[in-house]
Amino acid sequence: MKTAHRKARSKASRVSGPEVAAAHLPAEAELHRIAERILRLSDADETEVDITANADALTRFANNTIHQNVAELSHTVSVRTVFGGRTARATTNKTDEESLRRVVAASGTLARSQPRDPDLLPMLAGRRKYAKVSRFDAATANATPADRARAVERVAKLAALRGQTAAGIFTTGGSASLLANSRGLVAAYRQTRAEFSVTILEADSSGWAKENSPALAAVDPQELAERASNKAILSRNPRALDPGPWTVILEPAAVLDLVGFLFYDFAATAVRDKRSCFTGRLGKKLMGDNITLWDDAFHPLQTGTPYDGEGVPRQRVLLVDRGVPKNLVYSRSSAKKMKTKPTGHGFSLPNEWGEAPFNLVFDGGSESVEEMVGSTERGILVTRLWYIREVDPYEKVLTGMTRDGTFLVEGGSIVAGVRNFRFNQSVLEMLRNVAALSPAIRSTAEESFEMVVPAMKVHGFRFSEVTKF
Amino acid sequence: MLDLANFAIETAKLRGASYADARVMDIRSRELSTKNGQVGSLAESESMGIGVRVLLHGAWGFAATDRMTREGVQACAAEAVAIAKASGLAKRADVEMVPEPAHVDTWQNPFVKDPFRIPLEAQVDLLLAADREMRRVKGVTVAEASMNFRRIDQLFVSSIGSRIHQVKMHAGAGIVATSFAGTEIQKRSYPSSFGGQHQLAGYELVESFDLVGHAQRVGEEAVALHKAEQSPEGTKTIILESSQLGLQIHESVGHPIELDRVLGMEANFAGMSFLTLDKLNTLRYGSDIVNVVADARLEHGPGLGTFGYDDEGVPAQCTDIIKNGLFTGYLSNRETAPAIGLKRSGGTMRTESWNRLPIIRMTNISLLPGTWKYDDLIADTDDAILMETNRSWSIDDRRYHFQFSTEIGWEIKGGKKTRMLKNPSYSGITTEFWNSCDAICSRDHWTLWGTPNCGKGQPMQTMGTGHGASPARFRNVKIGAAFAKP
Numbered sequence: 001m002k003t004a005h006r007k008a009r010s011k012a013s014r015v016s017g018p019e020v021a022a023a024h025l026p027a028e029a030e031l032h033r034i035a036e037r038i039l040r041l042s043d044a045d046e047t048e049v050d051i052t053a054n055a056d057a058l059t060r061f062a063n064n065t066i067h068q069n070v071a072e073l074s075h076t077v078s079v080r081t082v083f084g085g086r087t088a089r090a091t092t093n094k095t096d097e098e099s100l101r102r103v104v105a106a107s108g109t110l111a112r113s114q115p116r117d118p119d120l121l122p123m124l125a126g127r128r129k130y131a132k133v134s135r136f137d138a139a140t141a142n143a144t145p146a147d148r149a150r151a152v153e154r155v156a157k158l159a160a161l162r163g164q165t166a167a168g169i170f171t172t173g174g175s176a177s178l179l180a181n182s183r184g185l186v187a188a189y190r191q192t193r194a195e196f197s198v199t200i201l202e203a204d205s206s207g208w209a210k211e212n213s214p215a216l217a218a219v220d221p222q223e224l225a226e227r228a229s230n231k232a233i234l235s236r237n238p239r240a241l242d243p244g245p246w247t248v249i250l251e252p253a254a255v256l257d258l259v260g261f262l263f264y265d266f267a268a269t270a271v272r273d274k275r276s277c278f279t280g281r282l283g284k285k286l287m288g289d290n291i292t293l294w295d296d297a298f299h300p301l302q303t304g305t306p307y308d309g310e311g312v313p314r315q316r317v318l319l320v321d322r323g324v325p326k327n328l329v330y331s332r333s334s335a336k337k338m339k340t341k342p343t344g345h346g347f348s349l350p351n352e353w354g355e356a357p358f359n360l361v362f363d364g365g366s367e368s369v370e371e372m373v374g375s376t377e378r379g380i381l382v383t384r385l386w387y388i389r390e391v392d393p394y395e396k397v398l399t400g401m402t403r404d405g406t407f408l409v410e411g412g413s414i415v416a417g418v419r420n421f422r423f424n425q426s427v428l429e430m431l432r433n434v435a436a437l438s439p440a441i442r443s444t445a446e447e448s449f450e451m452v453v454p455a456m457k458v459h460g461f462r463f464s465e466v467t468k469f
Numbered sequence: 470m471l472d473l474a475n476f477a478i479e480t481a482k483l484r485g486a487s488y489a490d491a492r493v494m495d496i497r498s499r500e501l502s503t504k505n506g507q508v509g510s511l512a513e514s515e516s517m518g519i520g521v522r523v524l525l526h527g528a529w530g531f532a533a534t535d536r537m538t539r540e541g542v543q544a545c546a547a548e549a550v551a552i553a554k555a556s557g558l559a560k561r562a563d564v565e566m567v568p569e570p571a572h573v574d575t576w577q578n579p580f581v582k583d584p585f586r587i588p589l590e591a592q593v594d595l596l597l598a599a600d601r602e603m604r605r606v607k608g609v610t611v612a613e614a615s616m617n618f619r620r621i622d623q624l625f626v627s628s629i630g631s632r633i634h635q636v637k638m639h640a641g642a643g644i645v646a647t648s649f650a651g652t653e654i655q656k657r658s659y660p661s662s663f664g665g666q667h668q669l670a671g672y673e674l675v676e677s678f679d680l681v682g683h684a685q686r687v688g689e690e691a692v693a694l695h696k697a698e699q700s701p702e703g704t705k706t707i708i709l710e711s712s713q714l715g716l717q718i719h720e721s722v723g724h725p726i727e728l729d730r731v732l733g734m735e736a737n738f739a740g741m742s743f744l745t746l747d748k749l750n751t752l753r754y755g756s757d758i759v760n761v762v763a764d765a766r767l768e769h770g771p772g773l774g775t776f777g778y779d780d781e782g783v784p785a786q787c788t789d790i791i792k793n794g795l796f797t798g799y800l801s802n803r804e805t806a807p808a809i810g811l812k813r814s815g816g817t818m819r820t821e822s823w824n825r826l827p828i829i830r831m832t833n834i835s836l837l838p839g840t841w842k843y844d845d846l847i848a849d850t851d852d853a854i855l856m857e858t859n860r861s862w863s864i865d866d867r868r869y870h871f872q873f874s875t876e877i878g879w880e881i882k883g884g885k886k887t888r889m890l891k892n893p894s895y896s897g898i899t900t901e902f903w904n905s906c907d908a909i910c911s912r913d914h915w916t917l918w919g920t921p922n923c924g925k926g927q928p929m930q931t932m933g934t935g936h937g938a939s940p941a942r943f944r945n946v947k948i949g950a951a952f953a954k955p
Contacts, residue, residue, distance in 0.1 A: 057552075060927055062734045065561040069552045070531040070928070072824040073545075074518065091514035093535045106513050113589035114508045115597075145530075145555030153559040167736035169927045199737040208737075245955065273505075274610045274649035352502055352509025352613070386740070389861040391874055391894070391951045393654045399872050399951055401865045403740075422863075422870060422896070424951050446738060464950045465896060467870035468743070 022141035044081035056173030168198035207231025208404035235417025247379035260448020269354025287431035295357030309348035365437030480546035525553035527563025571630035576777025580671030606688030616642035641667030667919030702949030715918035715936035740866025755903030765832035772935020774832035835937030839909025894951035
């Protein structure tokens, strides 16, 4: 592995295209120079600059072969100006002088064309102290297409040897960003990312596994493929079971996709607008004693900036304390309206949504998924969920499907694969009925953002219908 | 831009590519929104870059950059070739494409009023006026209005000699009133949910909606839903108005006919399809009156799936998907067409932006009009629920089993539209559902709806698709599962 990375670094020094992220992410000083040019060009009362450079590559495979293989290098230069209590944003991906001049002018034209916003606050002034986070991994930034292709080939061979078909992605890349304003605020951030996702298919069954991390070394394609492959074998000849309330064991990815739908309900703006499920319910017992949830951007398994869209330092916020929703998250604006302090969760301005927590971290339990299976007389083990949508926003009823590894558990063992179920389930009710939790791990899926989340054993989970496979 | 695009092709060829194409896209967008009497967001953006796709020794590579200099483009094309070389490390067979002649052409969708030339103040004022009308209704807790515009100027060149310049203007707008009371959040949207209606059009589309004129009704219905009866559970006749039917088409016809999905290329994320190749020309997809086409041509209408050429240089076409109930066609591209015996691509390769690889996407997937006048359809229906405006949607990863709920329902009794019903929902199996269709309204009631937010691909691409539909009736449909009480 180390040899491969040395080769990659050597290659990176020779090329200037987007295939190796490390060769393309601009240094912080370069981002500063762009920001300073924009601030000089602006005659607004206040000006804010948000610059991001992305270098990402993704190798996609299906039918045991690479069928798409892409890389991109892109920039975003976003300018917000304020004129007489009016603000607006204009964005470009060009950094030449003329384009920067034009984006500043466009922002000003937009800002001046609207009514004054009486709630608009002055931009945050001066340098802030941000907690240090380390989420940039040189090895990940130096990954090459050949590195990814070789890993994919090993996975494809594993699947082929077992008479299976593999499909998935292997992506590596990174980003560098800078937020600055005319009142002296400066915040910079760099991050890398690596992600591998694999679905292994058989004639009537499938299995899935996925991981991501800022560090390539933390993602093991071979191990994930083995896991998915074993699920496909285990779920052959799926049985059609009756829907109804079932005891379920939800693997972390399934929990994440359901709980992710709660994230905006913790926004102070959502509560003010009366479209949060916590409207009128803060401080009331809505979930079980075993549910404690934080937003914590500094957790070692979390990623993302240590500041929000206006540069406010993020805080660790206790959202749910032993089943009781305790706190919301606040932007500067919503904090002022609700007479409290901002928590560092605001979106870039202007926006109508306010804020949200994106670094959810559960307090986990101590039971493994295997132990949960072992203690279950009759239930369903769920690997992954799919196409989840909100049915009832106040009771937080969600619908969706199971997918890629759904199993019948009987007498403490997995006994068969089953046809996939549709569920219509209140997340709040689900979190009242949690019988056991595993330790929380960093998990990723497709319907929500990454989270530090446990597997859960839940009683009375409502499956409403069954599909044909 | 032509020079840079040609330079990209030449660079790729010099480095060994047997085929190369390049797309330069210059995208300008404007988004405005208001909430409860204040401007929510007001933003413009521009994004320009080039995407280069190459075939080297039968394997694909793609690279994109926004460094629009000769050096930047040369590096990008070289990287596309390097990536294709890496793809060859895990190759089972050479990619082969059906032939397509070179095309040199320009195309632009017609529109009357350039939305970027309409004064911003006028656009903001219109949204605030609609917002104000909704908030006049007591019980409306959130009033929102939005409009968005996108101008895509794109140049496609390929190593077979195609040079195609296209300009597309997208417009869309909508309003939504939300009402919270007791333990319930209800909402009503117009002209449709999730941002309203969207087409390939200018500002005239927004003006045609009369957002202000509909705002009070939208607010009143959102509030009235709290006192409406709960829509029942059971099995019943339903009538779907055309925007909900448009989404039904999107999910249960449009996605399963994507040939890349059928062939397993989307298995890890978007999923696969129940429409395995043996079903072509043999499956009774729907009843005899169900006719669906995939039509990207301008004569079909100004849909979000309308264009002159797709993003691998194939002219817009109309493909029969369901003919008199029989399944007859897939969405294909130059690589997948041979799998179903086609000698030419169906022309459905589309890309979200310069930095994304074109993939098979829906164009305008439309249910052709039937013969019924709307009033006659209601009068002919003894006991049914009319469902309007999508609220939630979900379907399994092979597109068999779906569940939808709508913002509002109306009871139909004895041929008359009677009381309002809240929380209507229905569910079923795709082919059973389409085979239960026994009446489709005529062209007079047909609308080409736009779905601006269709997600597919890795990295994810968001694409606009079009869906023409008129209200239609379905028998023996399961209703109410979404809100069923234990």
